[in-house]
Amino acid sequence: MIRFAAASALALLTLSACDSPEEPAAPATPPRTADAAPAPTAPPVADNVLTAQGLGPARIGMTVADLTAVWGADANPGAVGGADPETCDQYHPANAPAGVTVMTQNGVLTRITLMRDAAIRTDRGFGLGDTALAVKEAYGGAIVAQPHKYEAAPAEDLFAWSSGGSTAYVTDPAARGVRYEVGSDGKVKMIHAGDPSIQLVEGCA
Structure with a gap:
């Protein structure tokens, strides 16, 4: 009788164990992978820094209408910037920084120039009054030096494309560069940035 009772109890325990729900399996842990490195991004350029692409909202290749929208119209419309302004014109937009002039050709902005009292600097940190030697040392082999057309050495033109x-001579309209115009004292007296029009010594003349 005792054996029968023990056997029955064991059978009940076995049945109870079979009927109890199974615990859910722990979710599989996905294999650990190395975190993807973020894509490098170019540092933003400040609005008061001149690059081969432009200065602030004024971008090389934009239309005259777009240029006027960001910098205003010619501050001195009576001045003659070119023999045929529709083809080529040079002027200081009313809202452009001091000492900044633009060149437009066939309705498109092609060049931005720093002159006189311009306090703007290039993306390499150079401005009017810096020495040609400093510019050459900073750019190294990227500089193309040419004799100045009207002044004797050490005057020269330094191109950084x-x-x-x-x-x-560069003719590709998609080319972009900066030209440091160096005077006879060996210092930068003008800076031009833009497309191949930076090579034009007489401007629109």
Whole structure:
């Protein structure tokens, strides 16, 4: 009788164990992978820094209408910036920084120039009054030096092309660069940035 009772109890325990729900399996842990490195991004350029692409909201290649929208119209419309302004014109927009002039050709902004009292500097940190030697040392082999057309050495033109440049005359309209115009005292007296029009010594003349 005792054996029968023990056997029955064991059977009940076995049945009870079979009927109890199974505990849910722990979710599989996905294999750990290395975190993807963020894509490098170019540091933003301040609005008061001149680059081969432009200055602040004024961008090389934009239309005259767009340029007028961001910098205003010619501050001195009576002045003659070119023999045929529709083809080529040079002027200081009313709302542009002091000492900044623009060149427009066939309705498009092609060049921005720093002159006279301009306090703007390039993305390499250079402005009017800096020495040609300092510019050459900073750019190294990226500088293309050419004799100045009207002044004796040490006057010269220093070209730093960021795209599409060469040691010969550049004609590719997509080319972009900066030209440091150095005077006879060996210091930068003007800076031009933009497309191949930065090579024009007489401007629109």
